[in-house]
Amino acid sequence: MIRIAIIDDNNAICSFIEDILTETARKYNIGIETEPYLSGEDFLESLRNGQAFDLIFLDIELNQISGIDVARRIRNYLDDNIQQIIFISAKEQYSLELHSFHPLDFLIKELKTEDVEKVFVRYLKIAGLYNDTFTVRSGRDTQKIKIKDIKYLTVVNRIVYIILKDNKQIEYYSTLNKEYKEQLAAFDFLFVHKQYIVNPQYISIYEYDKVTLNDGTVIPIGSSRRKDIRSQQFRVKGRFN
Numbered sequence: 001m002i003r004i005a006i007i008d009d010n011n012a013i014c015s016f017i018e019d020i021l022t023e024t025a026r027k028y029n030i031g032i033e034t035e036p037y038l039s040g041e042d043f044l045e046s047l048r049n050g051q052a053f054d055l056i057f058l059d060i061e062l063n064q065i066s067g068i069d070v071a072r073r074i075r076n077y078l079d080d081n082i083q084q085i086i087f088i089s090a091k092e093q094y095s096l097e098l099h100s101f102h103p104l105d106f107l108i109k110e111l112k113t114e115d116v117e118k119v120f121v122r123y124l125k126i127a128g129l130y131n132d133t134f135t136v137r138s139g140r141d142t143q144k145i146k147i148k149d150i151k152y153l154t155v156v157n158r159i160v161y162i163i164l165k166d167n168k169q170i171e172y173y174s175t176l177n178k179e180y181k182e183q184l185a186a187f188d189f190l191f192v193h194k195q196y197i198v199n200p201q202y203i204s205i206y207e208y209d210k211v212t213l214n215d216g217t218v219i220p221i222g223s224s225r226r227k228d229i230r231s232q233q234f235r236v237k238g239r240f241n
Contacts, residue, residue, distance in 0.1 A: 001031045001032065001033055002025075002030060002031065002032045002033070002054045002055060002127075002129070003032075003033050003035070003052070003053045003054050003055075004021060004032055004033065004034045004035070004053060004054065004055045004056070004057070005034075005035050005036075005037060005043060005046075005053040005055070005056045005057070005058075006018060006034060006035070006036045006037065006057045007036075007037045007038075007039075007040060007043045007056065007057065007058050007059055007062065007067065007070065008036075008037075008038070008057070008059040008062075008088065009038050009039060009059065009062050009063050010059075011036070011038060013059070013088075013109075013111065014036035014037075014038070015036070016111065017057055017111070017116055018034045018036060020113055020116040020117055020120075021034055021116070021120055022034070024116075024117045024120050024121070025120075027185065027186040028121070028124065028129075028130070028131070028186050029131075029182075029186060030124065030129060035051075035053070039062060039063065039064065039065075040062045040064070040065040040066070040067065040069065040070040041064060041065055043070060044065070044070060044073055047073075047074070047078065052083065053083050054083065054084065054123075054127070055083070055084050055086065055104075055120075055123055056074075056083055056084065056085045056086065057086050057088060057107075058070060058071060058085055058086065058087055058088065059087075059088045059089070060087055060088065060089040060091075061089060061090065061091075067087060067088075067089075068098070068101075071085055071087075071098070071101040071103075072101070074101075075100075075101050075102070081102065084103075084104040084123060084126075085101060085102075085103045085104060086103060086104050086105045086106070086107060086119055087101075087103050087105075087106045087107070088106075088107045088108075088109065088111070089106070089107075089108065089109065090108070090109040092108060104119065104122070104123060104126075105119045105122070107119065132146065132147050132148070132187075133145060133146055133147060134146075134147055134150060134162075134183055134184070135183065136162070136170060136172055137172070138172040138173070143170070145162065145164070145170070147187050147199075148165075148199075148201065149164050149165050149166075150162055150163075150164060150165075150199050151163045151164060151165055151198070151199055151202045151213060151215075151217075152196055152197060152198040152199060152202070152213070152217075152219065153176060153179060153184075153196070153197040154176075154195055154196050154197075155175065155176050155195055156195075158173055158174075158175065159171050159172070159173060160172055160173070160174045160175070160176065160179065165202070167215075176191070176194070176195070176196075176197055179197070180197055184197055187199075188200060190203075190211075190229055191225065192211060192219060192220070192221045192222065192225060192229055193219065193220050193221060193222040193225065194222055196219050196220070198211060198213070198219055202214055202215075206229075206230075207221075208221070208226060209221050209223075209226065
């Protein structure tokens with residue numbers, strides 16, 4: 001469980017960050033616990049009472065005690081270099097001043113969804129919690145495959161075939177629904193047809209009723225999925241760049 005504090009005197013910003021973190025954690029199957037604070041004083045009081053967090057989103061321009069003073073208390077007075085700090089500010093000039101506090105990152109308002117998600121995923125990677133592999137289980141055997149190496153999955157008579165970028169195949173008993181929900185949805189794979197799940201990294205052409213991969217493979221889009229695929233196409237574009 002990752003414990004995350006969000007300190008900002010604007011409740012709407014706290015809620016915005018909390019919603020993004022919750023959704024991102026769900027995508028990556030990570031457990032989190034978020035705690036919003038509307039003042040630096042309340043947050044420091046929480047620390048004095050024994051609370052500790054893995055990740056801290058900290059606004060600099062807080063009322064009364066500033067985010068810089070909060071960070072100074074954490075790093076110097078509490079002698080704590082474990083809790084990761086992400087500063088938030090509407091002003092860019094703070095970036096050099098913050099260096100001594102060894103922040104994980106510095107986000108500029110107005111915050112964007114992709115910026116919050118990106119820095120959270122960065123934390124997951126640093127903490128060793130980001131799993132970018134696909135696990136194949138067949139009997140007692142387990143095999144790990146890099147997500148980036150998977151072009152698409154297809155199924156025939158309950159046998160799932162994974163087609164890799166070098167066109168090698170791995171086959172095993174499972175269902176596409178299971179693999180999508182448990183492993184692939186987090187990486188924005190496209191469930192284009194009841195018999196196909198596609199890695200968007202390898203799609204070169206989107207059309208109304210089909211996608212074409214960069215090796216020329218044509219995969220149909222099921223009629224019931226076309227609207228969802230069309231909207232998802234723009235959301236996942238560039239994710240694997």
